[in-house]
Structures are given as structure tokens and as C-alpha cells.
Amino acid sequence: MTRQEFIQLIAPIAVKLRLEGSPIFPSVRIAQAILETGGNVNAWNNLVGYKVGSGQITPYWDGSHVTASTWEVIDGTRLDHVPGDFRAYSSIENGFRDQDLLFQNTRYAPVRAAATPEEQAQALQSSGYATDPDYAGKIISIIQSSNLKQYDEEVTRMLEELQAQIAALQTRVTAIEGLESMKTVPAWAQDAVNAAVAAKLIDTPTGGSYDFYRLLTVLHRKGII
Incomplete structure (x- = not known):
């Protein structure tokens, strides 16, 4: 799947959810999905790196999960091949909707309040969504290089x-x-x-x-x- 094919698959869902009241800019949602997956749809339809976490069942997640290798930055050091348990979904849309539920937490208030895609990318990083210290910069770079603001x-x-x-x-x-x-x-x-x-x-x-x-x-x- 090319990056453009990936974008064409994800963009209509991101736009639809934003129209329905999602706090996430379509450009940020698409860029995050590209960053987390490399532009490929995984078999478990989790394109945002959402881990099992508390394990609380939601209207969009039935408890299914997979264990996959990832990498984390801990105390400034990158650790490769770190096993992680990730939520598995019946559809890409359900994965995004479940993520929106996560963003209702107080911790992610800056994400919801962001007035621009750039602010939202920075808020994702500062709220601790990922351990990568360059997370926000990478999302912003993808938005710019792939002209994703057109969907906003x-x-x-x-x-x-x-x-x-x-x-x-x-x-x-x-x-x-x-x-x-x-x-x-x-x-x-x-x-x-x-x-x-x-x-x-x-x-x-x-x-x-x-x-x-x-x-x-x-x-x-x-x-x-």
C-alpha cells in the first residue's frame, strides 16, 4: 500500500469523525496513523498504537488484543524490541472512536483544547501519549509533507x-x-x-x-x- 492509498483510506473516516464532534483534527489523525504504522493497516485495525492499558471494555473495544514488538524511550535511552499489548478492533473506525474516548480523560484536556494541528501534536506529546521525544515534530512533518491540512x-x-x-x-x-x-x-x-x-x-x-x-x-x- 502506498502512502497516498493509505491516506485515501483513512481520510474519509477522520473527516467523518471530526464532523461528528471528534476533538482530533483529521490532519493529526492521519499523520499519527502514518507515524504509528508506517502507512500500513495492521491486521488488528489499531492504527494509533493504543495499548490495552486499564483493559476497560468500551462500546468500540471488546477486550481483544495482540502482543507486538515496539520501541520506547526510557530515561532518554531508546529500547528496541519491547513487547507491548495492543487493543484489537473489528474496524479502523472503531479504533479511532475508542481513541476519542481515551481523549476524554482529564490528562488529555490540552489535546481537546488545541486550536491548531500543530498545537494538538504538541499536546499529544506533552500529555504523554508516546515516549518518543520527537513525536510532535514527526506528526507535524508528516502533515506538511503530505498536505494533510486539506482535510481540516x-x-x-x-x-x-x-x-x-x-x-x-x-x-x-x-x-x-x-x-x-x-x-x-x-x-x-x-x-x-x-x-x-x-x-x-x-x-x-x-x-x-x-x-x-x-x-x-x-x-x-x-x-x-
């Missing part, structure tokens, strides 16, 4: 387009005489509304019209939000 820009563009569509719909709905806002979110639209709130497309989930909720549901089913 894609997310921004898609969100702007969605916000414009929603604003236009709200304007049309307001213009229709006698059309009253729904006081509660319809059950069939709840998942779509939750996704729109997580992606920061809307601030208030209630008070929309039937057509408004229908549009959100269509966009959600198409995987756009």
Missing part, C-alpha cells in the same frame, strides 16, 4: 455549507404563515439532532419545524452529520 479545510467547508443550508431552511420556515415550531424533538429525529449539536451546527435542539428536523435526519442518514 474540507471539514470547515462542509460545516459552513451545512450551516448555510440550515439557515436557509429556517428562513423559509419562518416565512410560512401559520407554521408553528415543534415544542419537542421528534423521536425519529433525535439521533440527527444529537449529531448536529455535537458538530456545533445548531445551539438549541428544540423549537424547529417538521421540515427542519426532516432535513437534519436526511443529512444524518447520508453520513454528512
Whole structure:
């Protein structure tokens, strides 16, 4: 698999998760996956070097794991062929989603708060995600050499387009005489509304019209939000 083929496989997943509210920039996610795997998909679908750790089961990890050789830097010395137990997943997406759960920990607050890919790469290193002292620099270098910020820009563009569509719909709905806002979110639209709130497309989930909720549901089913 070439690096470009690897990127083309990972990028849509990274973009999708960011649209759904993931704190990780697509550029950082892709670059980290390249750094951790060398640009090859391993058989256990763990592209981010996520070890078993506490072993707590999550909605995306069932406890499966593999033992693989890695290297670590301890007290400034690189140690090769260090065995490590890594989480194994049924899909690449589940691996990324499980990593997002890890990043909800207080320890990774700087990762979530990062305003740029560069800040986020530095935050991954300072939060202790990896022992490599050059971890952040390597991620930033991969982002630059592979032009990965285009995927961050894609997310921004898609969100702007969605916000414009929603604003236009709200304007049309307001213009229709006698059309009253729904006081509660319809059950069939709840998942779509939750996704729109997580992606920061809307601030208030209630008070929309039937057509408004229908549009959100269509966009959600198409995987756009």
C-alpha cells in the first residue's frame, strides 16, 4: 500500500469523525496513523498504537488484543524490541472512536483544547501519549509533507455549507404563515439532532419545524452529520 492509498483510506473516516464532534483534527489523525504504522493497516485495525492499558471494555473495544514488538524511550535511552499489548478492533473506525474516548480523560484536556494541528501534536506529546521525544515534530512533518491540512479545510467547508443550508431552511420556515415550531424533538429525529449539536451546527435542539428536523435526519442518514 502506498502512502497516498493509505491516506485515501483513512481520510474519509477522520473527516467523518471530526464532523461528528471528534476533538482530533483529521490532519493529526492521519499523520499519527502514518507515524504509528508506517502507512500500513495492521491486521488488528489499531492504527494509533493504543495499548490495552486499564483493559476497560468500551462500546468500540471488546477486550481483544495482540502482543507486538515496539520501541520506547526510557530515561532518554531508546529500547528496541519491547513487547507491548495492543487493543484489537473489528474496524479502523472503531479504533479511532475508542481513541476519542481515551481523549476524554482529564490528562488529555490540552489535546481537546488545541486550536491548531500543530498545537494538538504538541499536546499529544506533552500529555504523554508516546515516549518518543520527537513525536510532535514527526506528526507535524508528516502533515506538511503530505498536505494533510486539506482535510481540516474540507471539514470547515462542509460545516459552513451545512450551516448555510440550515439557515436557509429556517428562513423559509419562518416565512410560512401559520407554521408553528415543534415544542419537542421528534423521536425519529433525535439521533440527527444529537449529531448536529455535537458538530456545533445548531445551539438549541428544540423549537424547529417538521421540515427542519426532516432535513437534519436526511443529512444524518447520508453520513454528512
